[in-house]
Amino acid sequence: MHIKIGTRGSKLALWQAYYVEKLLRDGGISTEIVIIETKGDKILDRALSKIGSKGVFTEELEEQLRSGDIDIAVHSAKDLQSDLGEDFEILAFTEREKVNDVLISHNTDLSLSQQEHFVIGTSSTRRIATLKHFYPHLKTVDMRGNLQTRLRKLEEGHCDALLLAYAGVHRMGYDDKIAEYLSLEEFTPAVGQGSVAIECAVSLPTDKKDALGKLLNHVETSLCLRAERAFLHRLQGGCSVPLFALGTLVEGKIHLRGGVVSLDGSEMLRRSIPEGSPAHPEKVGQALAEELLGAGADRILEEIKNAQIDVTDLR
Ligand SMILES: NCc1[nH]cc(CCC(=O)O)c1CC(=O)O
Numbered sequence: 001m002h003i004k005i006g007t008r009g010s011k012l013a014l015w016q017a018y019y020v021e022k023l024l025r026d027g028g029i030s031t032e033i034v035i036i037e038t039k040g041d042k043i044l045d046r047a048l049s050k051i052g053s054k055g056v057f058t059e060e061l062e063e064q065l066r067s068g069d070i071d072i073a074v075h076s077a078k079d080l081q082s083d084l085g086e087d088f089e090i091l092a093f094t095e096r097e098k099v100n101d102v103l104i105s106h107n108t109d110l111s112l113s114q115q116e117h118f119v120i121g122t123s124s125t126r127r128i129a130t131l132k133h134f135y136p137h138l139k140t141v142d143m144r145g146n147l148q149t150r151l152r153k154l155e156e157g158h159c160d161a162l163l164l165a166y167a168g169v170h171r172m173g174y175d176d177k178i179a180e181y182l183s184l185e186e187f188t189p190a191v192g193q194g195s196v197a198i199e200c201a202v203s204l205p206t207d208k209k210d211a212l213g214k215l216l217n218h219v220e221t222s223l224c225l226r227a228e229r230a231f232l233h234r235l236q237g238g239c240s241v242p243l244f245a246l247g248t249l250v251e252g253k254i255h256l257r258g259g260v261v262s263l264d265g266s267e268m269l270r271r272s273i274p275e276g277s278p279a280h281p282e283k284v285g286q287a288l289a290e291e292l293l294g295a296g297a298d299r300i301l302e303e304i305k306n307a308q309i310d311v312t313d314l315r
Pocket residue numbers: 076077078079163164165166167168169192193194195314315
């Protein structure tokens with residue numbers, strides 16, 4: 001069996017593609033990697049809101065899945081929208097990396113809880129709002145671009161530190177710049193953080209789907225991500241809405257926690273489902289979403305939507 005793996009060309013995307021390639025080759029499948037440039041990669045001088053944020057990093061990959069030019073597309077699970085078109089499906093989620101956000105700096109003595117003020121570069125609305133909620137004395141500056149760009153801006157002194165996902169930092173080899181691992185209680189991650197999603201066309205032959213699923217899918221990760229993604233889908237959270245959720249398996253049950261924080265950090269609403277059934281992960285995610293809506297998340301989400309006519313971001 002031969003599998004063509006489609007990926008974007010950024011360093012992190014390529015890391016993910018090589019990781020998937022190795023899992024397949026170790027399983028006796030021959031592979032090739034096809035690098036595909038997306039609209040989001042080409043247009044660097046305009047805010048994502050101006051080019052329409054939905055699908056800008058996935059559309060070209062999906063075209064080639066549809067035409068059969070590639071068999072699978074590899075994405076950061078976090079960046080894959082929760083409503084795939086009906087022609088596509090998720091074949092696998094790979095084993096999750098540590099899910100925490102980390103504080104990155106040249107000064108590894110820095111800590112969010114220290115009293116001195118310093119400036120943090122991030123463009124994630126979840127991270128900005130969470131910082132405002134727990135650490136209102138800290139300032140943030142907008143910091144877009146891929147990991148290399150952000151680290152260069154840190155180097156150039158645009159900020160004192162960055163807030164990033166551990167998974168990306170580790171995969172790019174920057175562990176030595178980690179000043180602090182942020183707690184999951186304060187910085188609950190974005191849905192899907194730390195896992196790689198494998199997408200295929202529904203029309204991919206069944207023998208390929210079965211072989212790929214067996215080699216790539218990590219069952220525990222997959223149960224948790226299905227619950228998280230159902231939560232996100234029910235709340236219609238695009239990538240610029242400060243929603244967060246984290247599923248873990250505890251004694252065979254899905255423990256799902258999640259919530260929403262207002263853009264100014266003044267309100268944070270959180271709930272959890274301690275013992276969700278792993279037989280129905282989507283129901284666990286939907287139940288958590290309903291609980292939050294009942295507790296007032298609908299009003300917070302509405303306010304966010306109204307405020308965000310022109311806001312962009314990447315989680
Ligand atoms: N939104 C950007 C993005 N998409 C995936 C990762 C890396 C971590 C992961 O795969 O979860 C990052 C960078 C970050 O948030 O720090």
